[in-house]
Amino acid sequence: MRGGVQRFALVPILKVISPFTVVGKRNLAQLKGPAVFVANHQSHFDAPVCLAALGGRVRRRLVIAAAADYFYSTKLKGAAALTGNTCQGCRVALAGVELANLRKLPADEVKRCENCRRILVIE
DSSP states (O other): OHHHHIIIIIHHHHHHHSOOOOOSGGGGGGOOSOOOOOOOOSSTTHHHHHHHHHOHHHHTTOOOOOOOHHHHHOSOOOEEEEETTEETTTOOBOOHHHHHHHHHSOTTSOOBOTTTOOEEEEO
């Protein structure tokens, strides 16, 4: 399913939206073991363009890892789950006193992370 979506939807759409040129793709033919491909972080298209550019043999075994710094540093904040004592928005563990104070608040009170100011959804 994933391969089909990438081959018949992602790659053709990317070639129209953001045409790209692949240089040195023949070097991948020699690739046998594990490898790390690093994008240059010019845009949020890095991951899909890498998927499209690398070709099916490599793409089938590729897993995308991305930093969350952009999404966690934006000024527009939304809600985040509070899992255990950790805000899933900023990944900061709340102190025991702070956590106890949040749990004491009335159910209809908006609860916020003191670190990132996101609205906390207490699980």
